[in-house]
Every structure is written in C-alpha cells, then in structure tokens.
Amino acid sequence: MVKQAPIHAPMTQFDVVNDQLLVGGKTLDQIASIMGKEVFYAYDQQVIRSQVAQFKSAIPEQIKLHYAIKANPYPPLVQAMKDWVDGFDVASQKEMLIALQTGMPIKDISFAGPSKQLSEIEAAVVAGVTLHVESELELSRAIDIGTRLGEKPKIAFRVNPAFELKASGMKMGGGPKQFGIDEEILLERLPELNYNAFDLRGFHIFWGSQNLKADAIIDAHNNTFALAQKLVDATPVSVETINLGGGFGIPYFAGEQRLSLNDIGENLQGLLSQYRDIAKSELVIELGRYLVGECGIYASKITDIKTSRGHTYLMTNGGLHHHLSNSGNFGQVIRKNYPVAIGNKMSDSHEKQKVTAVGPLCTPLDTLADKMELNNPVIGDWLVVFQSGAYGPTASPQDFLGHPHVTEILL
Ligand SMILES: Cc1ncc(COP(=O)(O)O)c(C=O)c1O
Structure with a gap:
C-alpha cells in the first residue's frame, strides 16, 4: 500500500472569491494598493473574533480570557483586542505601554x-x-x-x-x-x-x-x-x-x-x-497564538523563477528576516512547511507544480516553502504563508542583511 503524505488542515478561516484569497474582505492586490507594499502581513479581525467566540462557547463563563501580547503586539490589533478579551499579559515595558494605552483596566494587566x-x-x-x-x-x-x-x-x-x-x-x-x-x-x-x-x-x-x-x-x-x-x-x-x-x-x-x-x-x-x-x-x-495565529497571512510576490538541476525555485521579495518561525528556526527541531498557497490562484482548477520558495537572504535557511505542490506559480503571483498571525515580525531578525522591514495591516 502506498503511504499517503499527510496534508495540512484546510485553511477555511478566509473567504475565497473568483480564485482570490480575501483577508478582511479584500484581495491581496487590493491590500497591496491600500498599503503601497508588495510584501506584508495582513490580519483579519473576524478570524480573531471567531477564535474568541470558540473559546467563550466551550470554556466556563467564569474563567476569564487574557491575551498574551507577545504573540502579536501590533498596536491596532492589541487595541481591537481590548474589547474582546478580559485582560492582557505583557512581557516587557514596551508591551506594557501598548497595553496601558488601550485603556484596558490596570487591574487586568499582568507583567x-x-x-x-x-x-x-x-x-x-x-x-x-x-x-x-x-x-x-x-x-x-x-x-x-x-x-x-x-x-x-x-x-x-x-x-x-x-x-x-x-x-x-x-x-x-x-x-x-x-x-x-x-x-x-x-x-x-x-x-x-x-x-x-x-x-x-x-x-x-x-x-x-x-x-x-x-x-x-x-x-x-x-x-x-x-x-x-x-x-x-x-x-x-x-x-x-x-x-x-x-x-x-x-x-x-x-x-x-x-x-x-x-x-x-x-x-x-x-x-x-x-x-x-x-x-x-x-x-x-x-x-497568544490560539487567538491570533490563524488570523494572519504573510504575503510576498514571486519576482523570479529559476531551475537548478531539475528543481524549480520561486524567488520572492519576502523571507526569513520577516518570518523566522516559518523558516523553522523558532523552536522547531526539523523544518516543516507551514500551509502555503498562491493567493491569487486558490481554486482546485490549476495544475500543480512542485516548487521551493525562497527569499533574498544568502542562506539556505531562507526557505518559505520546501518542495510543496503549488497552483501553477508564475512571476507576479502572490505567495501566501498561512498561520502567520502570531510570532511574526517581532519574532524575526528584521535587520539581518539590511533588507526593508515588513509592514502590517489589520482589516
Ligand atoms: C507566560 C506566557 N504566557 C503566554 C504565552 C503565550 O503562548 P502562546 O502564544 O503559545 O499561547 C507564553 C509563551 O511563551 C508565555 O511564556
């Protein structure tokens, strides 16, 4: 019997319309226009709310829910979170300032x-x-x-x-x-x-x-x-x-x-x-991550495609410096792929191609997806890494090799 390779849990938290992934109701092209950027993290508020709702429907009401800001300290996200959770846990003075400025009652903030x-x-x-x-x-x-x-x-x-x-x-x-x-x-x-x-x-x-x-x-x-x-x-x-x-x-x-x-x-x-x-x-x-990990995607553009000894490499404008955890260097023993898709080719109708997607850093560690079957990728397509709402930009070595920092948006 041929052993089936395990597949990723389906990423059903976002809508898909006309082959396009939507985050907060917007396509990746639209988000790029709004931000003026072709590499970004986008977070969907509705996904966070649905995670909070799942917690509240299963866990006894008496137990309060606190958000550990370290998972994603992006200030607009923390601000939005203030109305959905009962308190914040902070891990530094900077996180404490973010928490205090949301107006969360001080008795509900812990350090x-x-x-x-x-x-x-x-x-x-x-x-x-x-x-x-x-x-x-x-x-x-x-x-x-x-x-x-x-x-x-x-x-x-x-x-x-x-x-x-x-x-x-x-x-x-x-x-x-x-x-x-x-x-x-x-x-x-x-x-x-x-x-x-x-x-x-x-x-x-x-x-x-x-x-x-x-x-x-x-x-x-x-x-x-x-x-x-x-x-x-x-x-x-x-x-x-x-x-x-x-x-x-x-x-x-x-x-x-x-x-x-x-x-x-x-x-x-x-x-x-x-x-x-x-x-x-x-x-x-x-x-932390249970509340925000699923709400975020990391999107970068395929800027070049090359073949080396029969293997296809997608070169992108994103990489490990923005998303260390996806590269397998944030607590993993062996690198495994996060769920990845071509964000403008989401339907099953596309031919699949086995490819490796990489970033601009001169290290083999800078791998966004390794030997994954993706929907007919071409230059200009969006490479999307799911499950990227927690431990993203602030858990990444953004200054490594001096490439531009990544920007974020909450939709
Ligand atoms: C004290 C404390 N609280 C909360 C968290 C958040 O963990 P997670 O994002 O997996 O929920 C951590 C993780 O390191 C932690 O150390």
Missing part, C-alpha cells in the same frame, strides 16, 4: 517574564500593573522599589510547577526552569511572607504552549487545580486571582488538526465544582 530589570519592575509598580514575580529576589526588589516610591506593589507569584505538560508543545514548567519559583520552595515560603509589604494578587501557573492534544491540556488543568489548592492552603491572606496557564495550540504542519475545546471546557466545569475554594478566586486562561 511576566524572567530576568526583569529594575526599571521594568519600577514601571510595573508605578503603573499598578500586577507583577508576576519569577524569583524571590524579584519580590524583594519590587518591595524595595515600592517602599522608596510609596506604592504597594501588586504581586502574583509565577510558579514553576513540579508537573510537566505532556505530549508535544513547548514545556515551560516541570523540572528545572528559568521561569517562576519552584512550587516546593514557594509552598515553604508562603506561610511566612510579610503580606503588609505588598498586595498579593495571586498565582500564575504556566506550564507550556502550542499543544494540540486536548488530553494533555486536561491533564495539566487537573494538576493546576490540585497545585492551586495547595498554594491557597499555604497562603494566610486571600487569593484574588489564579492564572491557570494557556497552552492552546493551532495546527501549523501537515497532519495536525485544530484543537477541539469541548472536552477541555467540560473538564474545567468539573474542576470548578470539585475545587470550590479555587473557584472563589478570579480564574484566568492566558492565550
């Missing part, structure tokens, strides 16, 4: 990240943003800064849990980690802290990211509630909020399917009934 500098701690303390402290020294620094400035820091402890996120995905908890304070150390310290010196908001239990296995997420939630109960029991003051982590992934590669949230939601409902103490705190799930 997490290892190795925070004194200036960042001071900024969070002065702004009144909740600081997710990731070490014991960070807590004393926040207290010292607060004492000097006459401000009580708002503190949540980021916990490095003893359990791990099972299955694939990026693990950020369990074992030795640079993130958070190990749960066993924190459990020892909690009873004896001076709670007059800071305003305890709660705990941040973050264990990983980009997981497509509902069972693994359910397992992590079970462990998170059990740990939260131990933390609450060890804390002599009231715990206002518990961040239950995130981890919901999106399908990037052939063979992957979209995550179904129904079982995860049902399990969370059961946990809320089982852990009544925990359910009294404000509970938060914090997501």
Whole structure:
C-alpha cells in the first residue's frame, strides 16, 4: 500500500472569491494598493473574533480570557483586542505601554517574564500593573522599589510547577526552569511572607504552549487545580486571582488538526465544582497564538523563477528576516512547511507544480516553502504563508542583511 503524505488542515478561516484569497474582505492586490507594499502581513479581525467566540462557547463563563501580547503586539490589533478579551499579559515595558494605552483596566494587566530589570519592575509598580514575580529576589526588589516610591506593589507569584505538560508543545514548567519559583520552595515560603509589604494578587501557573492534544491540556488543568489548592492552603491572606496557564495550540504542519475545546471546557466545569475554594478566586486562561495565529497571512510576490538541476525555485521579495518561525528556526527541531498557497490562484482548477520558495537572504535557511505542490506559480503571483498571525515580525531578525522591514495591516 502506498503511504499517503499527510496534508495540512484546510485553511477555511478566509473567504475565497473568483480564485482570490480575501483577508478582511479584500484581495491581496487590493491590500497591496491600500498599503503601497508588495510584501506584508495582513490580519483579519473576524478570524480573531471567531477564535474568541470558540473559546467563550466551550470554556466556563467564569474563567476569564487574557491575551498574551507577545504573540502579536501590533498596536491596532492589541487595541481591537481590548474589547474582546478580559485582560492582557505583557512581557516587557514596551508591551506594557501598548497595553496601558488601550485603556484596558490596570487591574487586568499582568507583567511576566524572567530576568526583569529594575526599571521594568519600577514601571510595573508605578503603573499598578500586577507583577508576576519569577524569583524571590524579584519580590524583594519590587518591595524595595515600592517602599522608596510609596506604592504597594501588586504581586502574583509565577510558579514553576513540579508537573510537566505532556505530549508535544513547548514545556515551560516541570523540572528545572528559568521561569517562576519552584512550587516546593514557594509552598515553604508562603506561610511566612510579610503580606503588609505588598498586595498579593495571586498565582500564575504556566506550564507550556502550542499543544494540540486536548488530553494533555486536561491533564495539566487537573494538576493546576490540585497545585492551586495547595498554594491557597499555604497562603494566610486571600487569593484574588489564579492564572491557570494557556497552552492552546493551532495546527501549523501537515497532519495536525485544530484543537477541539469541548472536552477541555467540560473538564474545567468539573474542576470548578470539585475545587470550590479555587473557584472563589478570579480564574484566568492566558492565550497568544490560539487567538491570533490563524488570523494572519504573510504575503510576498514571486519576482523570479529559476531551475537548478531539475528543481524549480520561486524567488520572492519576502523571507526569513520577516518570518523566522516559518523558516523553522523558532523552536522547531526539523523544518516543516507551514500551509502555503498562491493567493491569487486558490481554486482546485490549476495544475500543480512542485516548487521551493525562497527569499533574498544568502542562506539556505531562507526557505518559505520546501518542495510543496503549488497552483501553477508564475512571476507576479502572490505567495501566501498561512498561520502567520502570531510570532511574526517581532519574532524575526528584521535587520539581518539590511533588507526593508515588513509592514502590517489589520482589516
Ligand atoms: C507566560 C506566557 N504566557 C503566554 C504565552 C503565550 O503562548 P502562546 O502564544 O503559545 O499561547 C507564553 C509563551 O511563551 C508565555 O511564556
């Protein structure tokens, strides 16, 4: 029997009309005219809203949804997001400024990240943003800064849990980690802290990211509630909020399917009934790419086509410097293709050609699509990389080799 190559999950989030991909109701040619650019990221607001709606329909209403700005800090997108989610998580002073300027209530903004500098701690303390402290020294620094400035820091402890996120995905908890304070150390310290010196908001239990296995997420939630109960029991003051982590992934590669949230939601409902103490705190799930990854495309133009020893190369005006994650150099072990299409030839009626699409950088790493079957590509066509709404421009080495930076649009 011939083994069928796995195919990408169908990219059904955008409309296609007359062979043309539409993002926010516009063809790529129209977007190019609006922007005056022939290489860009375009984000579709409706796709974000539908991801938020999916979350809300499956996850118990009591659990709040926060957006992790690091996934896509494009200010118009963050501004739009303000009305659709319940809070923001920021990872730097710059992200904090973006979040503050949207008008999101300050109590709903949290600042997490290892190795925070004194200036960042001071900024969070002065702004009144909740600081997710990731070490014991960070807590004393926040207290010292607060004492000097006459401000009580708002503190949540980021916990490095003893359990791990099972299955694939990026693990950020369990074992030795640079993130958070190990749960066993924190459990020892909690009873004896001076709670007059800071305003305890709660705990941040973050264990990983980009997981497509509902069972693994359910397992992590079970462990998170059990740990939260131990933390609450060890804390002599009231715990206002518990961040239950995130981890919901999106399908990037052939063979992957979209995550179904129904079982995860049902399990969370059961946990809320089982852990009544925990359910009294404000509970938060914090997501980045699940909310925005599917809304974005990266579009570049095919500017030359050449053949080398029988293999066809599409040369484009886009590349790794704009989209590092698509090149396989942002957390992947082996490069795999993102879903890619010719954006002005979307129907099945075209002949397919096996090609490799590359960018202008003098490195074989600069590959946008490797040996993919695309619809009869010619010079002037649009090469579109899907699933590009998260970890795009700001996660890419835009200055590498001095080519122009990429521009973005929210439609
Ligand atoms: C603390 C924290 N929150 C949220 C995220 C966002 O992850 P994702 O975009 O996969 O949802 C990350 C990812 O690194 C993280 O470290």
